[in-house]
Amino acid sequence: MAGALPLGDPAPADGRLPADLPVDPAVPFSAYLHVPFCRVRCGYCDFNTYTATELRGARQDEYADTLIREIELARAVLGETGGIRPLDTVFFGGGTPTLLPPGDLARMLTAATAAFGIRDGAEVTVEANPDTVTPDVVRTLVGAGVTRLSIGMQSAVPHVLAALDRTHRPENVRTAVEAARAAGLDVSVDLIYGAPGETLADWERSLDAALALQPDHISAYALIIEDGTKLARQIRRGDVPAPDDDLQADMYEAADARLAAAGFEWYEVSNWARPSTALRQAQGPSPVDHRSRHNMAYWRGSDWWGFGPGAHSHVAGLRWWNVKHPAAYAQRLASGDSPAAGRERPxxxxxxxxxxxxxxxxxxxxxxxxxxxxxxxxxxxxxxxxxxxxxxxxxxxxxxxxxxxxxxxxxxxxxxxx
Missing domain, CATH: 1.10.10 (Arc Repressor Mutant, subunit A)
Structure with missing residues (x-):
C-alpha cells in the first residue's frame, strides 16, 4: 500500500467544489479510473494497491458498481459549476485493471461516457498485466470503446523480473501484443531499468525484445526505491544492492539510442512514441498520435477527475484526493458521501x-x-x-x-x- 495521503484542507462530505472556482469549459477534461487490485505486490511498488488478503471488507465483484456511484456524484458536482465537458482521454490504471472481468471495465467506461460524453477520436487506455490479456478480453474492451492497451512488460530477462517480483511469463507479452494488434488497438509497453542484478547487457536484451514487438509507444522508467516497500527494506538490510546511478544513466542512453535508431521519438523524459505523418503536419492530438495523450493532459495541467480509492483529481487549480482503502471508499459512497479525503488550492x-x-x-x-x-x-x-x-x-x-x-x-x- 502507498504512503500517507497529502496534507490539505478537509473536503466537504457532499463533494461540492468552491463556488468561486473558475472552471473553464474550454480546458480539456480527462478521467482516470483506478483499479486497486493486484494478485501479488511487486517489491518496488508504492502505488495504492491491494492483494486479496488486504481488502478487509472490500469486494472486487462489487467494485465496478461502487466506482460508478462516484461517476454519478462527479456528474452532479460538475453540473453545478458548468464544468461538464466531453472526455478527451480515459485511463484505467492500477493495480491491474484487467484482474476485473472485462465486462466490469466496459460498464465503468459506459457510465463515464454517459455522464460526460466523449470526443470523437478520444484516447481510451487500459493498463494490463500480460498474463491477463486474451483475445476475448481484448474484444470486449474494444467493443466498449477502448483504443489503447498499455502492457506491463518491465523486462524480458527472467532474473530481472524475479528481482522486481513480477510474476508474468515473458512469452505472454508477445501473446498480449498480438491480441491487441489483431483487435486494432494501439499498443504501449512499459519497461523498468536498474533492478538489482540487472546488467547493461540485460537491459539491452529487454530493449531489443520490446522493439521486436513493434509497439507504438515505449515507456522506460528508472527504478526508484520508495520508502516502505519490500525492496527498500531489502536494500536497507544489505540483501540486494541499491540502484547504481551511473549504470542507470548508461541504461538511459542505451534506450534513447536504440529507440531513436528504430524510429521512435522521445516526447517526455521517460517516454518514446512512433511518429505519425498527421502529427508532423498539425499541432495537437490526432487519431494517429501515438503519444500518451492522457499523460500529456497531466503534464500540461489540464483538468481531470480521478475515480477510485486514493485517486487524485484536478479541476481549475483545485486538487483533491480520495480515501485510500477500498472498504472506506465503498462505505462513503454507499452512504451518499463523497470519497474525497482532502483538498488544496496551490x-x-x-x-x-x-x-x-x-x-x-x-x-x-x-x-x-x-x-x-x-x-x-x-x-x-x-x-x-x-x-x-x-x-x-x-x-x-x-x-x-x-x-x-x-x-x-x-x-x-x-x-x-x-
Missing amino acids: DPEARTLERVLLQSRLAEGLAIADIAAQRRARVAELIGDGLIDPQAALRERRVRLTLRGRLLADAVVRALTD
Whole structure:
C-alpha cells in the first residue's frame, strides 16, 4: 500500500467544489479510473494497491458498481459549476485493471461516457498485466470503446523480473501484443531499468525484445526505491544492492539510442512514441498520435477527475484526493458521501513550480516566460552546462532539454525554481 495521503484542507462530505472556482469549459477534461487490485505486490511498488488478503471488507465483484456511484456524484458536482465537458482521454490504471472481468471495465467506461460524453477520436487506455490479456478480453474492451492497451512488460530477462517480483511469463507479452494488434488497438509497453542484478547487457536484451514487438509507444522508467516497500527494506538490510546511478544513466542512453535508431521519438523524459505523418503536419492530438495523450493532459495541467480509492483529481487549480482503502471508499459512497479525503488550492508560486517540473520534461519544452522572472537568467547557465538546447532557447524562447539535460532533469528544475 502507498504512503500517507497529502496534507490539505478537509473536503466537504457532499463533494461540492468552491463556488468561486473558475472552471473553464474550454480546458480539456480527462478521467482516470483506478483499479486497486493486484494478485501479488511487486517489491518496488508504492502505488495504492491491494492483494486479496488486504481488502478487509472490500469486494472486487462489487467494485465496478461502487466506482460508478462516484461517476454519478462527479456528474452532479460538475453540473453545478458548468464544468461538464466531453472526455478527451480515459485511463484505467492500477493495480491491474484487467484482474476485473472485462465486462466490469466496459460498464465503468459506459457510465463515464454517459455522464460526460466523449470526443470523437478520444484516447481510451487500459493498463494490463500480460498474463491477463486474451483475445476475448481484448474484444470486449474494444467493443466498449477502448483504443489503447498499455502492457506491463518491465523486462524480458527472467532474473530481472524475479528481482522486481513480477510474476508474468515473458512469452505472454508477445501473446498480449498480438491480441491487441489483431483487435486494432494501439499498443504501449512499459519497461523498468536498474533492478538489482540487472546488467547493461540485460537491459539491452529487454530493449531489443520490446522493439521486436513493434509497439507504438515505449515507456522506460528508472527504478526508484520508495520508502516502505519490500525492496527498500531489502536494500536497507544489505540483501540486494541499491540502484547504481551511473549504470542507470548508461541504461538511459542505451534506450534513447536504440529507440531513436528504430524510429521512435522521445516526447517526455521517460517516454518514446512512433511518429505519425498527421502529427508532423498539425499541432495537437490526432487519431494517429501515438503519444500518451492522457499523460500529456497531466503534464500540461489540464483538468481531470480521478475515480477510485486514493485517486487524485484536478479541476481549475483545485486538487483533491480520495480515501485510500477500498472498504472506506465503498462505505462513503454507499452512504451518499463523497470519497474525497482532502483538498488544496496551490498558490501561484506552487503552481509555477509544478509547471516547471512537468513541462520542462517534455520535448516541446517549457516557455521561458513561464519561469519566474528572477530565475530566467539561469537559462544561460544551463545552456553553458550543456543541459538546455541553445537554439530552442534563443529562437523559440523555450527550455528544451538536451540528452544530458534529460539525465539531469531534476537539477534543471532545481536551478529554475530554487
